[in-house]
Amino acid sequence: MGVIPLTEAPSIHPSFPPSLLAGSSEGLTEVFAALGEAIDAVRAAARPTGPIPAGAPADVLLSAAQALGPARLPAEGLGGKAALQLLATTLTEHGIDLSHPRAAAHLQPPSLAVAVAADALASATNASLDTYDSGPSAIAVERWLIGVLIDLAGLGKRADGVLTPGGSLSNLLGLLLARDAAALRLGLNARQDGVAALPGPVVFCSELAHFSVQRACAALGLGEAAVHPVPTDERRRMRPEALAAALAALTPDQTPLAVVATAGTTDFGSIDPLPQIAEIAADRGIWMHVDAAYGFGALFSERLAGRLAGLELADSVTLDLHKIGWQPAATSVLLVSDTSAFTALDREVAYLNPTDDSEAGYDGLLGRSLQTTRRPDAVKAAATFLTHGRTGMGRMVEICHDLARYAEHRILEEPELELVAPAELTTVVFRYRGGDPADSDRLNGALRRRLLESGSALIGRTEVRSGGPGSPQRVCLKFTLLNPTATADDIDGLVDAVLDAGRACVRLTEESAA
């Protein structure tokens, strides 16, 4: 391998104390002290009175950017205390507060204190899941969590799973496994040769499936055109008979890769009829992926778990504990009913899992993921599950469901508001009534922006078809209720804020028309 000349050994002048590094005993003390100081800075900061800072977005973003200073690595550092103080102040003064009772916009819960503490502990070790010697205990914790989730999902003994950085990537991974399995059945090796030889790939999902299904098909080289949306019923669930008809209508030059059922649509929480879809998929030998990113959390509650009946029939399942599960992002999971599905991802890498090492047990979870380095997101979720148990997790889900039902009730009582979709899980979709459809769309959009700009409430919006297929989309408002410490009074405050903003917008429109 050639002769390399002997150079002079460099002299090394260490100038950093052991407390530089989080994993050392001194470093853990340093993390703790630094966090304490950062928390003091959060407390001293001028926290917005509402859940989001008041002001137009451009102004809020500019203020935050100005607080951070020029986007250039400074020649000399400020030291940890000043830097953390600056970031703590910036995050607090120009950021959102999801624990605020009027924060109800997205599937983005306030994180649990225990999860944040556990995650900090995991970050301090900087373990990674890819190979045994990058973090044995982190591997054990992930395997424990996967076991718990398989049990909750009711999947069988051959089931397996892996954590991913988010629901969009879990869906992508599920569809990748489905794609490569379908190719294999046609005698094709998609991993080696790509998808060019795969005739007319088709992925079915409900018309209300998450847009990440389209994005995944684009990324996987199938194209968004591969996605065939299946119509939904009046409760916003995929119509199984429409799925069966669409499958029957396939031509021989088309390859059905997967049916994606949604268990908990983003806007409505509606759950596709899983048993019927599973039967249709099984009849045709097609992969069934269930996007339960949002809905999986219902399994924590005995009251709501029945809604996910049929989940155990899936070939793969996406679930996000950073939605219902109150984890800081991200704690997404892909479960598969059969561990052999992961062979599409297997890789033997000389520096990670050579054969002799693998045979001796020195192997990690590289072969279940598209990632190499992978952070131990399982630790925070394990800490949460052990802390609260099923009773505690279930109670959190039920409170959020009750909050949504309470909001639904209140909306029905308000003549200015129109309930668009009832509370299936923890969302409620509604409109502020007013004017012809176009005016009303503008009004609802403006109403929400008014709430955000005033900083008084953080609510969601979406678009909903006004009638049957082909009817126009209407702008709607949405509460996503994920705060298990919130009360009925908080919901009343939220609805009152919507009513105030709606009236103000109507007044402004009338004034400008006058």
Place this chain on the structure above:
Amino acid sequence: MGVIPLTEAPSIHPSFPPSLLAGSSEGLTEVFAALGEAIDAVRAAARPTGPIPAGAPADVLLSAAQALGPARLPAEGLGGKAALQLLATTLTEHGIDLSHPRAAAHLQPPSLAVAVAADALASATNASLDTYDSGPSAIAVERWLIGVLIDLAGLGKRADGVLTPGGSLSNLLGLLLARDAAALRLGLNARQDGVAALPGPVVFCSELAHFSVQRACAALGLGEAAVHPVPTDERRRMRPEALAAALAALTPDQTPLAVVATAGTTDFGSIDPLPQIAEIAADRGIWMHVDAAYGFGALFSERLAGRLAGLELADSVTLDLHKIGWQPAATSVLLVSDTSAFTALDREVAYLNPTDDSEAGYDGLLGRSLQTTRRPDAVKAAATFLTHGRTGMGRMVEICHDLARYAEHRILEEPELELVAPAELTTVVFRYRGGDPADSDRLNGALRRRLLESGSALIGRTEVRSGGPGSPQRVCLKFTLLNPTATADDIDGLVDAVLDAGRACVRLTEESAA
């Protein structure tokens, strides 16, 4: 939209205190207290004396699993204190310690205390990057960090970037943009129609490029066969003339999508000749992606920055601040030289970025990522950069480089060791001499497992071609030196541990032969 009957309003019985949630003022206090207790548990735990617990992998994993108990969600929780104590103990007793002076296996640095504290603060807010109202200040921090990195990379005014969950996914994203741009030049819409119509896609990279290039091509529907490895020179850098020849040899039914240059190979830290590769790529109008996951960190140091000359010519760049940058995983970044590259990822989503909201500035970073929810990994890196400045970051890089040079020197002095590759960045590849090639391969593999199983040192391994193209791969050992608090004595300890293990393995072999 149909009449929905009025149901009775549910009564809501909150049973959780405000301190449940990390984002509340009470919750932050709770996070702090809980972390303090977890740290006490870490201190009280029986920490292994070395960087990795002693024992065979199966035994270590079993012990950790037993500590966690049955993989089932318990009916009742243990409470936060007991749960965190259990996890802190498990992570410590069965996990690795990257701050240990004899931890030198992977591109997995010990994390900085300031980064862990800042990340905990960010997790407490649970901001997300996808839309304005999921976290304005987090968006501002990411934009700040991207600006800093663009400046360091020397990219121009039209440059842009986004954080991703890891280098493998940054490479995938870069190749996705390259793929869709190449299709567009042929009049194809890959996003809509997939890649079936794209004739003979080819991605060039050096034969020493990271395996994530192959994995990305498999995921993107191009197939691993799309990857054309280009031979390297004696310093393990892509040969530009070989690249030019490979390009010239393409047939009309082939489509070159990208050239991937590596700036810092995983094993050797070798850096492909970026200016020459850029010239060849530009001549042919081909996308140049630079995988600088490992090498980018050299830019922090004035002494080493020159090695990355030509980086500013890339169309896209992967960099991992969780490699050289001392962040807990993950803080990977994809930079692009022209923000218009991201149009391949644009999506308009009714619940996230409808037109009227986008026009009013209520838009986030959804259109730069394959993710929807995205954690604010930029916060910890921003805190680190502000704390240490370029001087501090540069000094850390230089110390690690010096440690590698010191190790190289020490290896050259030891007759039992053979230096295989000199220290370009912070790795050193070497072998324990002994026997014929097959025996020696077994010996080096066994030596490393012996170190791991005894728990005395955590070193890496890889395989290196013994001569020119086609010559057999030989098992080698590797130090990846990323601890800026380590000293020359620590390196001596590491080398001594290797020598001891090597002698023991030789003795065992001789005994079993006798």
